[in-house]
Amino acid sequence: MDIKYIEDSRAKYLEPPQKQSIYLFLCFCGIADCSPSYSYGPAVRPQYVIHYIIDGEGSYTVNNKTYKLKKNEGFLIRPGIVTYYEADKDNPWSYMWIGFNGVKAETYLSYANLNEENLIFEYSKDATLKDYISEMLKLNEMDYSNELKLEGLLYLFMSKLVETRKEVFNQKAYKSAELYLEKSIEFIENNYSNNIKINDIASYIGINRSYLTHIFKKNINISPQDFLVNYKIDKACTLLQNTDLSIKVVAHSIGYSDPLTFSKIFKKVKGESPKNYRERFFSNQI
Structure with a gap:
């Protein structure tokens, strides 16, 4: 049986004649x-369907919830679920x-974080999802080569969705780490005098x-300590x-109860004692 292909001024539609793979196969x-x-x-579909918006706006209603969607967004229709969607007027x-x-369809969708929830x-990111479907629509003559190409393009389409999820998760992780770093420094600024x-x-x-140590080293190349x-x-x-505060008072002011400990740490960081640092600073002012 030949492949089903319809084209007019507003739409193109392709439907392969048979589904060879039991793991993942293209229906249309x-x-x-x-x-x-x-x-x-409202309608129910027997298969999974993904719509990807390339321009304009519309709404998708499922489980008594309506999503307003626009360009570069998409929605999943799950089999056996009543759905309704409408283009913006x-x-x-x-x-x-x-x-x-x-x-394997549900498993692969879960990799992309697409599920009933x-x-x-x-x-x-780019036009890849659109390009894959466009390539499918060009394969409107059925032969063994095109059959394999359609299946391959479907897997590539799914892999892009999974890749997007990974990028989003990485971005969220980066933003979380950035926030942790910001809040850590803010805490230090507000509490450094409290030991x-x-x-x-x-x-x-x-x-x-x-x-916390991982975040500091990765983002500013220094340990929190x-x-x-x-x-x-x-x-x-x-x-x-x-x-003209004494060394003891200066030590207490930055959270060191023991002036000797403060002096040792100061010398380790600055290469000289607090006293010498102060004397050198004022001598250079003359």
Whole structure:
């Protein structure tokens, strides 16, 4: 049986004659420029269907929830679930769709974080999803070569969705780490005079010490312990330069109860004692 292919001024549709693979197979694909307020449903599909919006806007309603969607966003229709979607009346969407099934379909969708709880995705990195479906629509003559190409393009399409999820997760992880770093430094700025420990910072942020150390080293190439010490010593230098406070008071002001310990750490960081630092600073002012 020949492949089913329909094309007119507003749409293209392709449906392979048979599904060879039991793991993942293409049922149909298409592209359409929808007229204002064009709708489909309420209806139930026997297969998985993904719509990817290439322009315009519209809405997707499923499980009594309506999603407003636009260019570079997409939605998943799960088999056996009543859905309804409608193009915007002022800026109707153009979209591409791909229907598929197979025993591995749900597993591959889960890799992309698409499931009954999460039916919406975004892909704005490039035109790859659109290109894959466009390539499918060109294969409108059925032979063994095109059969394999269609199956390969379907797998590539799914891999892009999975890749997008990984990029989003990495981006979220980066933003979380950036926030942890920001809050850690803020905590140090507000509490350096209280003899805080690294565990105090980690507890405040809500992460363990080893992860806190990983964040500092990865983002600013220094451990939180070294950052804290350097911050304290910088504050001590400011006090030594701008006040006549005793070394003991300066030590207490930056969280060291023992002036001797403070002096040892100061010398390790600055290469000289607090007293010598102060004397040298004022001698250079003359």
